[in-house]
Amino acid sequence: MQRDTRQRRAIRRVFMDTGRPLTPDEVLVMGQQQVHSLGLATVYRNIKILHEEGWLAEVELPGGGTRYELAERPHHHHFLCRECDQAYDVHNCPDQVEELAPPGFTVDGHELILFGLCAACS
Amino acid sequence: MQRDTRQRRAIRRVFMDTGRPLTPDEVLVMGQQQVHSLGLATVYRNIKILHEEGWLAEVELPGGGTRYELAERPHHHHFLCRECDQAYDVHNCPDQVEELAPPGFTVDGHELILFGLCAACS
DNA sequence: ATATGTGCAAACTCTTTGCATGGAG
């Protein structure tokens, strides 16, 4: 059974207020602004729970550890800026991606990552 | 100046003979079939050198460490099997991916990963 | 009152580095 602790509430709020994929360490720093005593292990444990619940989705981008973002959002992809290393959402999706797989392969999901310079760094 | 050691030759051969993205640990196991004394640090050191030389390309896929594959090959993408966790090449590519980015963003590269079951695991 | 959650520190995994020895040139 789930308890509603200050730490868990702070971690959830960080994700809801931020709207882009975050590393555990980013969550720690941002969460400590609400709960100063917040520890890294607590962040990892809660991210794990929230991910298992389906509240968070894993985002794996090159260069660095796994990031997480809110799960229950429309299908989208990511843009990774080579300059500032921030991840942005991309709300368009190429069609008929499933047909790109070799014969005999069953596709049940896909991830597309665009690289380049974001609007701010261009 | 580069020396031509048994270890380095074995590591290069593993990549040339395999043709799919490999983790350092996979390279170790396969390379030890040629050079029994091969150590993991040597694998990491040589992968680093071969990557800096542009002979290997990094492939970052969810679930596990960075994989590597031969660099000088035609543009392609990857399929990750959820069952056996092996990465396969996908030689098709969706068109006009650059146009998916938000206005003001400059795209200079992209990566597409398909998930599902490979032919062997279906 | 009870049992889950937290914080700390130790353990673990993956990767890198220091050092003495080995071997390519």
Add this chain to the structure above:
DNA sequence: CTCCATGCAAAGAGTTTGCACATAT
């Protein structure tokens, strides 16, 4: 004979776990 490369073991990063205490219910 010189140095670069190797193997081992120790050191670093990122992540997970054990334990005693705190706290939501």
